[in-house]
Amino acid sequence: MKRIHFYILAFAFMGANLVVAQDNQEDKKPQGHINNNKFRQLYQEFATPNMYRTASGAPGKAYYQQQADYEMEIELDDKNQKIYGVETITYTNNSPDDLEYLWVQLDQNVRAKNSPARLKNGAKIPRLERTSKFVGSYVADPFDGGFNIDYVKNSKGKPMSFTINQTMMRIDLPQALESGDKVSFSIKWRYNVNNHVKKRGRSGYEFFEKDGNRAYVIAQFFPRMAVYNDVEGWQNYQFWGNGEFALPFGNYKVSITVPADHILDATGKLQNRKNVYSKEMMKRYERALNSYDEPVIIVTQEEAEAAEKDFSNKKKTWKFYAENVRDFAFASSRKFIWDMQAVDINGKKVMAVSMYPKEGNPLWEQYSTKAVVSTLKTYSNHTFDYPYHKAISVHAKNQGMEYPMICWNYGRPSEDGSYSERTKFGMISVIIHEVGHNFFPMIVNSDERQWGWMDEGLDTFMQFLAEQDFAKAHPESVESTGGKYPSRRGEPSKIVPYMKGGQDRLSPIMSNPENVYQLGPNAYGKPATGLNILRETIMGHEAFDHAFKTYAQRWKFKHPTPEDFFRTMEDASGYDLDWFWRGWFYTTDFVDIGIESVKKFQVRTRKAGGGSFVYFVGEDDDRYSKEYEGKSVVKNDENLKEYLMDNFSAEQRATMNDPKYFYEVAFNKPGGLVMPIIVECTYEDGTTEMMEYPVQIWRKNDNLAKVVIASEKKIKNLQLDPKLETADIDTSNNMWPNEEGQSDFNQFKEKKTIKQKK
Template structure:
């Protein structure tokens, strides 16, 4: 019997090898980028002992003019040079210059328009520029499109040198601001959603030096960290919500609203600070009845700030419960048009749930408040504050709220470069959104991340790799390359390749290691591999850097005595092989083969030892992988 078994086995294997030429698949498994460590970024994916990053602190005082729709004010920047080289100049971003008719972003916008276009009658007016290092003062600067280069007479010293830059600035607030900021006219007034609203220092890092890519539209932002002290003067009847903590509540809120805020800070249920029937009633909602008020905020260790201002706000809030007994506050500001019918009256509930889930699951929320603003912006995030479409409701409002506040982790806490590696921002966030949506209210809403959409995209001949630059990606592909495909890649890592425990250990470790720092793709790859203990070169290479697909198949099932030889084929890139066998008596068994079975050939024969009669073999029975051909994943035994 043993001789007969061996004879049949040899015949099948020999026949298979005759059909398949020798193939060494080492190229699929080998290193594909330069991932060796240095003293700045270690091979284990951590910041090295000599890691450094520069930063800047800001003092801002501005005034919003609702008659002319303008912002004007001053900024003083204290720049910290922790790099090992002297700096004779500093680059700043002037994103408001994108709203000029001759800006690069305007000139590269398709004539038919797309999501990231906007007004073209704006741009900065800059004056009184003063740059100081030590006792040296300089007024020389150069503006190129959305970048500003400020020069110093005396270079900023290396390894801890400081310089200050101050200037006056003003501009017209765009009505349509590339779906990131702008103005929304509603019945009771105008909602101003203010972002990219001040000159912001560009990042100088150990990878590219100065990161000075122009602001075109699709690519977002790459910013350093610092402390912000900012004052916003608005008409007396406006309410201002912003990143950070309000410093002068007694000056800008009457005692009744202060009382309600204290109630909200202790409540797990939403408390109205301004009720719907109080909108426009300044006798109740404002401490004075004419003139202007200045709102003062402070935000620490953040990469940016944003704010919203309007006299049309309903305003509500609730307590956020954080790990180790810490607290923050969730707030929502929205007009009457957004209230009711399962819409923005639930915004604070959504914000609170989102922040609490991510804080418990991945990393504690670090900011004092999380504010959701109903806006003409479909969905955009800034530290501690988000702008979401004012007409959204139900699943749509939950989805955008949860997504924008997920960005507080990527890229606000983990400060990746959104302009170049958008998948490390949007993709990681879309991944964590999948699980928060499952958890919210026992699955009240469905996640937007699904296997069918990924498979359909991966069959599209016009698809592009995840790593395509966001400003270059075809607009029809950006949702997949930036959001859904990288997110689904992480989902496969967690659910299929590594398992929950190993993945979660590695992912949380990555967040902790790079919180308030600037990781690169290789830092992420190295960190995940070192903590999980798994070489994943084959996965990063094919899923993130190519258009290659997954296509595993069951080719044949051959009985040998009481056992069976199962022949599997890999028509795509390597993946671990998980399959389920079903016997005629209804019993099922699950088996797993490691990714290494494909190292020397795209065909693998597995001996299934059993004393039962086999009925069916199914690859990936839970349909987790984005296998592009399901028809060859099942074999019915005749």
């Protein structure tokens, strides 16, 4: 069945999105307005392209980034839960600027006794509170976890002047560091390691009362160089706890001393494997290097349980070297079970690794490394081949945090080993998410401190794709859910509750993570949903995937901004998406499109003055019937096609449809966001057809759009957005006829008539 569509845009005014200011009280003349068309370009929001960042979204010819190389000697004191370190930083100034001072991040100071971060959210007296929280809030002394800086010295061993401002330390240089030069300096430091289960935080230890052991996941543990770039100079915004990290790339040479019976892994390549592995561990490791189908256990549960009973007083040093990474982290415990599996990433071998205590089994042994393998494959297919030699998933209660090559993840069975489907999928999802962070922001190195969505949102979008791939690779894991992975975020319908929330608790995506009420939906869910809508509904897989991969490859091992992402997505796809970025990322507007009216017409024709004329007559309108009563008028049900034949050639006639029904459909838009109009049409004979109108249908009128449908069949009903593709917050206006069997148009007409009578 063929049909003909005619687009009719109904104009209240010829200007787009016209907003007229209040009438002048004196002369009642309308006031002018600025261009507030939803489709205007983002010239006001974007910075002017320059030699560092081009208008296409690619790095410019003069793009630069700084480098920070580290040599560190670390010791973990398990008995006293302290960490000690000495580091030498070699900082290379690749910028065109001479630098008078350097900024170093002291993120552990967020847990210092006098940290302002403790007071940032204010407080009120609760009606009911757990005893443990009451004690921690009002009775116990605050935990003192801030850095103790013993010294800062130059390469000749002489003290350097420094000033600590909360979580930032400024090091004053005796003379400016000129463009192209390097400077080396050393810092000696120490701090108390926090219990991340009780005191929270992205790193720390968990204490296991039954066996008296601790499992450490250690990060942000050393003074780290801040970013200096062409966008804002030094990124020295304080670490308040939510906004994460902005870091330069560099090379790391790190020695970590821990109790001799600990199992440890970290960012980088292990340099002294034979010194820290037993002979049996080495044999298993060699076997794992060629095991592409299943993990090989390097340290068994039986061996880990035996180690829990003995607390060695001896020490062992693990040595690592990491090249071109933005950070360094490690995990250490005598409780760890350890397994590894090889992954083929387009001919390159990568090791997928899991570390977990017995409390994580049987769940972790069954699924953790499988999730790592699947994640590396999916992300590599959509971005670039994973460049590092390993990816590690470490079990840690209540954690979900990422670093180069290593991450911590939650998901713990009950003590008897049983677990719910929710626990299982929660664990798999967090592993996919955190391993995926290797790509965003560990390699595509965005500024998390300022733009949390650039890593969390992009990663959550990729997580959604990876979860579906995991279900395909492991169908047994999704038998209970009908073969579909129960993704928490990504599908448009799941962001609706957030989008229709109170505006006083909503912030645009383009907000600093510290300044939003609901960080999860704001920085994770909404950006991921937006990208999903672009891929599935607006751009299509081919155009979107090419553009997304172009962005990832342009900016791997570099520092992109939001504008670089937005510009690249348009540049590589040929889609003008300024309307989407503005609405979805820069505002808290929402999608709400409805069917306002459906009017059925007949077509009547007459010949006059040597020409043919066509009249559309509403089924409740007898105006034309009276005007042409008794005259030569042909109705469309009397074979309109034949009557019109003399207007077309024989070749054209052979391809013409024969429409018998004409409908004018009016769509309104109570919501602020423009979106394509997707309509499912059900005909009287039960057949259905999808009709899609591009978003540009709103370009000249932001409130109302009309279309004409010429069909051979009678329409029974229409449904907007039948697959819930656009995050429409109110579907009650998406059907015609409505539930009462009366069209919205007729209801509207009745109300209007009553109002006029009054």
